[in-house]
Amino acid sequence: xxxxxxxxxxxxxxxxxxxxxxxxxxxxxxxxxxxxxxxxxxxxxxxxxxxxxxxxxxxxxxxxxxxxxxxxxxxxxxxxxxxxxxxxxxxxxxxxxxxxxxxxxxxxxxxxxxxxxxxxxxxxxxxxxxxxxxxxxxxxxxxxxxxxxxxxxxxxxxxxxxxxxxxxxxxxxxxxxxxxxxxxxxxxxxxxxxxxxxxxxxxxxxxxxxxxxxxxxxxxxxxx
Amino acid sequence: xxxxxxxxxxxxxxxxxxxxxxxxxxxxxxxxxxxxxxxxxxxxxxxxxxxxxxxxxxxxxxxxxxxxxxxxxxxxxxxxxxxxxxxxxxxxxxxxxxxxxxxxxxxxxxxxxxxxxxxxxxxxxxxxxxxxxxxxxxxxxxxxxxxxxxxxxxxxxxxxxxxxxxxxxxxxxxxxxxxxxxxxxxxxxxxxxxxxxxxxxxxxxxxxxxxxxxxxxxxxxxxx
DNA sequence: CAGAGAAAGCTTAAAGGAACCTTAGATGGA
DNA sequence: TCCATCTAAGGTTCCTTTAAGCTTTCTCTG
Numbered sequence: 135x136x137x138x139x140x141x142x143x144x145x146x147x148x149x150x151x152x153x154x155x156x157x158x159x160x161x162x163x164x165x166x167x168x169x170x171x172x173x174x175x176x177x178x179x180x181x182x183x184x185x186x187x188x189x190x191x192x193x194x195x196x197x198x199x200x201x202x203x204x205x206x207x208x209x210x211x212x213x214x215x216x217x218x219x220x221x222x223x224x225x226x227x228x229x230x231x232x233x234x235x236x237x238x239x240x241x242x243x244x245x246x247x248x249x250x251x252x253x254x255x256x257x258x259x260x261x262x263x264x265x266x267x268x269x270x271x272x273x274x275x276x277x278x279x280x281x282x283x284x285x286x287x288x289x290x291x292x293x294x295x296x297x298x299x300x301x302x303x304x305x306x307x308x309x310x311x312x313x314x315x316x317x318x319x320x321x322x323x324x325x326x327x328x329x330x331x332x333x334x335x336x337x338x339x340x341x342x343x344x345x346x347x348x349x350x351x352x353x354x355x356x357x358x
Numbered sequence: 359x360x361x362x363x364x365x366x367x368x369x370x371x372x373x374x375x376x377x378x379x380x381x382x383x384x385x386x387x388x389x390x391x392x393x394x395x396x397x398x399x400x401x402x403x404x405x406x407x408x409x410x411x412x413x414x415x416x417x418x419x420x421x422x423x424x425x426x427x428x429x430x431x432x433x434x435x436x437x438x439x440x441x442x443x444x445x446x447x448x449x450x451x452x453x454x455x456x457x458x459x460x461x462x463x464x465x466x467x468x469x470x471x472x473x474x475x476x477x478x479x480x481x482x483x484x485x486x487x488x489x490x491x492x493x494x495x496x497x498x499x500x501x502x503x504x505x506x507x508x509x510x511x512x513x514x515x516x517x518x519x520x521x522x523x524x525x526x527x528x529x530x531x532x533x534x535x536x537x538x539x540x541x542x543x544x545x546x547x548x549x550x551x552x553x554x555x556x557x558x559x560x561x562x563x564x565x566x567x568x569x570x571x572x573x574x575x576x577x578x579x580x581x582x
Numbered sequence: 583c584a585g586a587g588a589a590a591g592c593t594t595a596a597a598g599g600a601a602c603c604t605t606a607g608a609t610g611g612a
Numbered sequence: 613t614c615c616a617t618c619t620a621a622g623g624t625t626c627c628t629t630t631a632a633g634c635t636t637t638c639t640c641t642g
Binding site (some may be wrong): 285286287288319322323326327348349 | 615616617618619620625626627
């Protein structure tokens, strides 16, 4: 799950990004409204967290432009205490929820979870493919009674593959969706993690395998 | 949208059927697993809602048989609270989603909507000509139950020919459309790939062939 | 109109290389 | 110290391309 977090206060931003990443989200952080708009339009996020008070463009401005551009990504607005008009304007522009600063990190996490879930129309929190199940709460990959607890990146890769089973995902796709829009890394790192996951699948004795197609990408495949 | 609803508790069934019909679904209600299986196999439904606890056959049994019979209709399972194994077994057998009883009607409706929509989204893009289908997501060329996974260039060539069936494409056309405007290669490489594709068609026993017209180009042709 | 010759089309085998895979070890945070 | 992540290097595989020899079709000439 990939989030965009727009907030101009640096200390605040770092704390929140840490917390989100700890909970297995991929987070891109930006520090003003102009960047927020640009990233939101180009980055393919599952959710966006927008501070209202930002340099260059306000959160509500960004939100309004996004919705006008037909981008429906769920948005959580952060407002300072008491700014009731902003809040109402925000919801009017198509925000999914708002949270008043200061807030507890746990509260933010709960809202983000709720926001994503709502958008997914109550999708179950177990993803399933072939003889495998991926528990999105505990990050466990299971086959029957066998379980493995996946590290963050392996989990994200597995989730991505399972959500898109049947589709081929290129190393590019994987790189931008997991490592973020602007990353130094290259296809090599993706190969490494695909290799790790293959080892997990083998260890579980699963019938599922990761199929590579030269020049196209990767997809999950369940042997009969 | 036509749904099958299998549930042995009569009062429950009536309430749910009412709600679904109010939301413009056409609903057939059955009251045990044997009927559920029979109707599901013969009725051409857009979605199926299966209670797990039912007389004669359990919901999971029904689901398993359906999937083994190659029927991919999306299935929503209803489980009693806490029956975790049933749930996992269900997802394992190919359920699309589950819902624990008791549930709010609104939630059921949301899940049904999501399930049907998901199915729409995943409907693969398929090009057809003669007795062949080309799956644009999996790069598979099929005739009936026979499948071949095409390498990238063979796939691109096949796609080009299918999209332009009835037209003659010159080697020039093919070269610039697949290998790009500025390429070192010449017509020879096109002949090679046409040859490869012909071999694929023969292997599939297809009635489709690639017809060459000297000095003009190539086109697909389906024998009667 | 027959036949030679040329051009276009076709097929196959094999070389070459890019894409892919795996592993060991370095790095760095909890 | 352990675990997750990343880097780098060597090994492998499969796709693409080359190249060569073959067949078919057209055209020109006697």
